Amino acid sequence: MGVAFETIAFQNELCDGCNECMTACARAKAQSDDFVHSRIQIVAADGGHELAMCRQCGDPECVLDCPAAALAKDEVTGVIEWDDTKCVNCLMCTVGCAYGGIVYDAGAGHVIKCDLCEGDPACVKACSRGALKHITSSRIYNEVGDLEDLFVPGLAGCQGCNSELVMRHTLRRIGPEAVLATPPGCVPGMGSVGYNGLTGTKVPVFHPLLTNTASMLTGVRRYYKRMGRDVMAVALAGDGGTADVGFQSLSGAAERGEEILYICIDNEGYMNTGMQRSGCTPYGAWTSTTPVGERSRGKTQDAKNLPLLMMMHRCEYVATASTAFMQDLYGKLDRAIQASKQGFAYLHIYSPCTTGWRFPSDQNIEVARKAVETNFVLLWEYDPRSGLRLTRNADAPLPLTDYMKVLGKFRHVSQEQIDHIERSVAENLRFIKGLAAGVPAVIAAAGRA
Amino acid sequence: MEQSHYLIVGASHAALSALHAIRLHDSEKDITIITRDDSLPYSPTVLPYVVSGRSHPERVFLRNAEYFSKQKVNYRPRAQVASLRKGAVRLTDGSEIGYEKLLLATGAAPVLPSIPGLPEVRFHVLRTLNDALALREALPGVKKALVLGGGLIGMHAAENLATAGVEVTVVEKEQHVLPGYFDADAAAIIEKIFAAKGVRILTGACVAGCAPRGEGCYAALENGGVLVADLLLVATGVAPVTDFLDGSGVETDRGVLVDDTMLTSVENVWAAGDVAQARGFFAADKIINGILPDAVDQGRIAGMAMAGDPQLTEYAGGVPLNTYTFFGQQAASIGVQEGALGERGVEVHRELDAERNRYLKIVLEGDRLAGIFAINGAFDPGVMWELILRRVDLGAVKQSFLASPQQTARAIMSKTWR
Numbered sequence: 121m122g123v124a125f126e127t128i129a130f131q132n133e134l135c136d137g138c139n140e141c142m143t144a145c146a147r148a149k150a151q152s153d154d155f156v157h158s159r160i161q162i163v164a165a166d167g168g169h170e171l172a173m174c175r176q177c178g179d180p181e182c183v184l185d186c187p188a189a190a191l192a193k194d195e196v197t198g199v200i201e202w203d204d205t206k207c208v209n210c211l212m213c214t215v216g217c218a219y220g221g222i223v224y225d226a227g228a229g230h231v232i233k234c235d236l237c238e239g240d241p242a243c244v245k246a247c248s249r250g251a252l253k254h255i256t257s258s259r260i261y262n263e264v265g266d267l268e269d270l271f272v273p274g275l276a277g278c279q280g281c282n283s284e285l286v287m288r289h290t291l292r293r294i295g296p297e298a299v300l301a302t303p304p305g306c307v308p309g310m311g312s313v314g315y316n317g318l319t320g321t322k323v324p325v326f327h328p329l330l331t332n333t334a335s336m337l338t339g340v341r342r343y344y345k346r347m348g349r350d351v352m353a354v355a356l357a358g359d360g361g362t363a364d365v366g367f368q369s370l371s372g373a374a375e376r377g378e379e380i381l382y383i384c385i386d387n388e389g390y391m392n393t394g395m396q397r398s399g400c401t402p403y404g405a406w407t408s409t410t411p412v413g414e415r416s417r418g419k420t421q422d423a424k425n426l427p428l429l430m431m432m433h434r435c436e437y438v439a440t441a442s443t444a445f446m447q448d449l450y451g452k453l454d455r456a457i458q459a460s461k462q463g464f465a466y467l468h469i470y471s472p473c474t475t476g477w478r479f480p481s482d483q484n485i486e487v488a489r490k491a492v493e494t495n496f497v498l499l500w501e502y503d504p505r506s507g508l509r510l511t512r513n514a515d516a517p518l519p520l521t522d523y524m525k526v527l528g529k530f531r532h533v534s535q536e537q538i539d540h541i542e543r544s545v546a547e548n549l550r551f552i553k554g555l556a557a558g559v560p561a562v563i564a565a566a567g568r569a
Numbered sequence: 570m571e572q573s574h575y576l577i578v579g580a581s582h583a584a585l586s587a588l589h590a591i592r593l594h595d596s597e598k599d600i601t602i603i604t605r606d607d608s609l610p611y612s613p614t615v616l617p618y619v620v621s622g623r624s625h626p627e628r629v630f631l632r633n634a635e636y637f638s639k640q641k642v643n644y645r646p647r648a649q650v651a652s653l654r655k656g657a658v659r660l661t662d663g664s665e666i667g668y669e670k671l672l673l674a675t676g677a678a679p680v681l682p683s684i685p686g687l688p689e690v691r692f693h694v695l696r697t698l699n700d701a702l703a704l705r706e707a708l709p710g711v712k713k714a715l716v717l718g719g720g721l722i723g724m725h726a727a728e729n730l731a732t733a734g735v736e737v738t739v740v741e742k743e744q745h746v747l748p749g750y751f752d753a754d755a756a757a758i759i760e761k762i763f764a765a766k767g768v769r770i771l772t773g774a775c776v777a778g779c780a781p782r783g784e785g786c787y788a789a790l791e792n793g794g795v796l797v798a799d800l801l802l803v804a805t806g807v808a809p810v811t812d813f814l815d816g817s818g819v820e821t822d823r824g825v826l827v828d829d830t831m832l833t834s835v836e837n838v839w840a841a842g843d844v845a846q847a848r849g850f851f852a853a854d855k856i857i858n859g860i861l862p863d864a865v866d867q868g869r870i871a872g873m874a875m876a877g878d879p880q881l882t883e884y885a886g887g888v889p890l891n892t893y894t895f896f897g898q899q900a901a902s903i904g905v906q907e908g909a910l911g912e913r914g915v916e917v918h919r920e921l922d923a924e925r926n927r928y929l930k931i932v933l934e935g936d937r938l939a940g941i942f943a944i945n946g947a948f949d950p951g952v953m954w955e956l957i958l959r960r961v962d963l964g965a966v967k968q969s970f971l972a973s974p975q976q977t978a979r980a981i982m983s984k985t986w987r
Contacts, residue, residue: 132983163979170983172949179593181951184586184865187612188624189631206628208618211892211899215862217951218986220979224899226945 124258124265125198127176128160128234128241134251135169137162144246148237150228157225159234160243160252169251172220174234176200185216198258199236207231260450267292270322277310280474280481282443282488283385287312287356289446290383291323293453298352299340300325303333303366305358307385309392312356330365333357334373337380345379352381352460359386359400363426374433374464381460384426387473395476399424402496403544404537406529407476417532422544427468428552431502436463439501439511442470444489448511452501459503470497478528490523495545498552508555520545570657572667573601573643575875578650578658579674580604581612582861583842583868585631587672590872592640599641601666603648609633611698613676614861617725619701621732626702650675653817653838670837670875673814673825674868677807677843677859682717685778690786692801695722707784707800711735715788715798717776719746721893723804724759728895730800731768738769738796740788745772750891750902751942754921755928758944762896762926807859809844822846824857829883831871839875841867850886850957851905851939858887862954885958892950898926903953904940907932915939918971920946931971936964941974948975952982961985 142158150157161172176193180200183191190206191213193199202222209230213222222233234241244254270291277284283306291300300323302308313327314320328336333355341353362370362384373380389407390396397407403422406412410419431438437459441449452467459465472479472487479487491497495517502508520542524530533541575591577584580602588600604610609630618624637644649661657667679694681687693704704726714730716723719741727737739746745756746763760770775791785799809824820826820834824846831839831847842864849856866884873881893900907917910932918931925945932940938956941948956963956978963970963981970977 161979163976163983165977165980165984170980172952172979172983179589181862181865184582184589184869185862187582187614187631187861188618188629206624208615208623209894210614211894211901211950212614212861214901215890215892215903215950215954216865217949218955218982220949220952220975220982223947223949226899229897 122265123195123198124261125176125178126236126239126258127198127255128173128236128244129253129255130171130173131251131253132169132171134249135162136249136251137164137169138248140246140248141243141252144242145234148242149232152227154227157227157232159232161220174200174217174221175219176234176236181216181218182213182222183216185212187212197236197239200233201235202231202233204230257446260446264289264292264450268296268322270294270296271312272314272320272322275310275312275320277306278473278475278481280484281306281310281471282484283307283387283471284310285443286383286385286469286471289449290356290453291321291354293450294352294354294381294457296323297350298323298354299337299344301328301333301337301340301353301355301357302326303328303355303357303361304330304393305361305385305390306387306392307356307358330361332369333361333366334369334378334380334382337382338373338376338378341379350461352457353379354460355380355382357382357384358390358392359384359388359426360390360396360398362386363399363424371429371433374430374435374466377436377463379460379463381456381465381467383456383467383469385469385471386426387471387476388423389473389476391473391476400426403541404530404533406478406532412532417534417537418529425548427466427500430466430468431508431555433464434504435466435502436460437465437501437503438468439466440468440470440497440499442488442492442497442499444485444492445499445512448499452511455501455503476529478531479526483526487523487526490518490526493518494520494523495549496520496523498549500552500556508552510552510556514549514553570665570667571601574598574669575600575672576658576666576668576670577602577672577674578604579672579676579842579844580606580610580644580646581631581674581676581842581864583676583845583864583871584672584674585610586865586868587674587839587841587872587875588640588642590869590878591876594873594876594878597641599643601643601645601668602637603645603650603660603666605647605649606697607647608698609644609646612861613696616695616698616701617722617729619698620695620704620708620726621729622705626698629698650813652813652815653819655818655835668837671839672868672871672875673819673833673838673840673844674842674864674871675810675844677857678810679803680806680808681803682776682805684776686780687803690779690781690801691784692786692803694803695726696807704802708733708735711785711799713785713798714738714800714802715740715786715796716802716804718804718806719743719770719772720749720804720806721747721891723802724763724893724895726802726804727763727768728766730802731763731766735800736767736769738771738798739763740774740776740790740796741770741772742775743772746770747893749889750893751900752906752930754919754923755900755930755942755944758923758926758928759895759898759900761923762898766896807843809846809857811844822855826855829870830874830881831867831884832874839871841871848884848886850888851909856887858889860889860891862890863887888954888957890950890954898945900942900944901946901948901950902940902942903950904932904938904957906940906942910934910939929974931974933963933967936962936967938963948978949982952978955982955986959985
């Protein structure tokens with residue numbers, strides 16, 4: 121498996137041309153305030169701003185064009201390193217770069233280029249608008265990239281679905297010492313339980329009823345424990361099977377503190393059976409059982425807050441996560457895996473459904489991101505000792521309509537319905553924040569013996 | 570007979586770029602690289618710096634043995650091809666190597682002018698690492714040097730010799746130096762700076778004959794006058810060596826003729842780099858565009874074609890380009906001069922400040938960039954090259970491009986290939 125690298129991303133629509141990044145770079149790299157020494161160059165054009173900077177290319181032309189072996193891509197950091205003891209100042213590298221990323225600095229007397237400041241770029245820290253971001257998600261890839269993918273190739277999810285991403289990532293991390301339960305829903309539907317007598321996973325997998333997932337995993341975990349083996353009992357279930365039909369057994373297992381990792385992939389309805397509403401379907405949303413017609417305008421009740429319900433079971437660990445924030449998701453997954461060795465761990469992952477929510481199949485991660493950025497979805501985690509805490513700041517949300525307008529299931533909503541949803545989102549935030557502020561003490565006082 | 574799926578002859582930029590492209594697509598099948606050199610691969614471009622001492626000869630190698638073993642490449646120095654037949658090459662030692670896919674990346678060799686007396690004189694050329702080391706060794710004790718040819722190699726060498734304290738004369742038969750890359754205005758600035766550093770440049774001049782003088786020579790000029798030198802460097806140009814292809818069926822002209830995937834006229838034989846004669850971006854006929862970045866491009870295309878990489882995009886045509894640094898000054902030449910274009914729609918924008926050694930010329934054909942040339946002018950050569958290759962329409966931004974080519978081109982770049 122190859123190596124992934126950190127990078128600096130530029131969102132030109134957020135840049136206001138303050139040039140603080142250039143000042144910071146020139147100071148860091150040349151102890152000067154003159155932009156000419158900056159390795160990052162912001163160019164004003166047509167009222168907007170553009171960027172010239174080393175992209176630390178994966179297959180760098182400048183390196184191939186160097187006759188003196190003075191440029192090389194570092195195999196660990198990915199930075200294209202310049203060796204001044206070998207450079208002959210021929211400037212051939214500047215011919216190879218189509219990004220203006222390596223340029224001659226007359227003051228310095230040699231070429232200059234971005235070196236990512238040893239993983240802590242000064243320009244990014246100086247950018248108050250968030251136009252520059254230091255993207256470090258490569259760390260995940262490097263850490264888990266070599267782990268075995270425990271699903272077969274070719275799972276048959278809908279185009280653009282992120283459930284496959286969730287499945288492959290989570291099981292890869294969990295590892296082969298696990299038994300997997302996939303109750304009726306998209307996860308088995310796309311082939312994880314297999315075909316024609318062969319399973320779709322490389323670990324034992326079974327297909328419980330919607331109602332008894334947590335009960336069956338209870339038995340599996342207890343049996344292996346009695347045999348002296350530490351085999352994880354894992355559920356990859358949908359929100360219908362979790363919040364509605366399967367809730368009785370789930371609640372029981374959580375209340376008993378069974379050592380289970382239960383992952384709920386929440387796409388806000390029974391999506392693989394024809395897009396029926398579930399207890400997790402939000403207010404106003406179209407589903408096939410909350411239709412939109414002359415009188416009916418989508419679902420008339422709010423979604424139940426399933427992760428909060430689980431928190432109130434005082435599980436060993438509860439968290440919400442999103443595939444648009446993979447580093448956050450991975451951190452929570454690791455903590456959930458650990459917690460499932462002592463008690464019940466519940467991970468609630470939001471999963472936009474391209475088919476059932478009706479949005480373009482290339483937008484899944486963007487929809488997931490907007491859900492979080494508008495506070496429609498809040499990212500938090502809980503454990504009985506430290507209580508609840510938000511893992512992503514929710515103080516400066518985007519307008520809720522930025523999220524809703526992408527989704528066909530909300531296309532019909534009236535202003536009144538939008539107002540209702542906005543009130544619900546605000547109320548939810550207040551509630552979670554209240555818990556975050558107060559719960560540690562409350563929970564600690566009432567903590568189970 | 571030894572057998573290799575991929576066989577690459579030559580080990581400089583085109584060869585290494587091809588190897589890289591092959592391994593991106595095919596990590597398994599065997600690759601053999603043979604080179605007549607006795608070292609690890611190096612670039613001819615670095616040689617003037619080896620002569621001057623700026624580059625240590627042990628530190629100029631483009632790849633090390635570990636790289637080749639990691640890439641599962643059999644690297645064979647001291648192997649020279651004598652002839653080529655279908656499916657195999659014969660080396661000068663009589664052995665043969667069979668191949669499925671062959672790349673000719675043998676580069677070019679110095680062309681010696683037919684000057685009476687030259688064969689009897691001790692002279693240097695500068696194309697191989699051994700040439701550079703020999704020239705460097707000859708330097709101590711040299712007071713006067715004569716450089717034949719005011720091209721890039723000649724000018725680089727002249728600068729390095731002058732910096733080492735040698736009294737240098739450059740003889741160039743054209744009316745100004747670096748005729749391939751710069752016009753008379755730009756060359757005048759370059760010549761002036763060389764003159765200020767004590768280098769004598771004779772343009773429009775030819776050596777009519779020469780005679781030995783110890784390690785050096787006497788050289789008689791056509792228009793009279795005799796030059797005396799302790800060292801003679803012949804840098805009058807290079808050309809592909811293609812005689813080993815006689816009878817192989819590989820079509821040659823001045824170089825090995827290739828199509829837009831670098832394939833020669835013979836199946837499973839490709840050519841790239843200084844040996845290849847390929848489509849010119851501006852020229853109607855195929856050209857030898859003997860420059861490093863183009864060798865890298867051609868090598869990549871050949872490698873992708875050899876490996877059957879479906880991502881292959883065909884060669885867009887060679888654009889003349891180069892960068893040239895001399896005595897702390899920077900020059901760049903991207904594209905063609907106005908003289909190489911048709912009569913119609915050609916627009917030339919000039920800025921000349923000979924006092925301050927600044928020069929900028931922009932050649933537009935219609936609303937598209939055809940050439941941009943500068944001395945001590947800031948622009949990104951690679952971005953300009955892309956503007957030419959992509960035929961970017963500059964109509965809407967022409968005035969700002971002429972006023973500030975670097976900033977305007979960067980904005981276009983950032984928007985177009987974000």
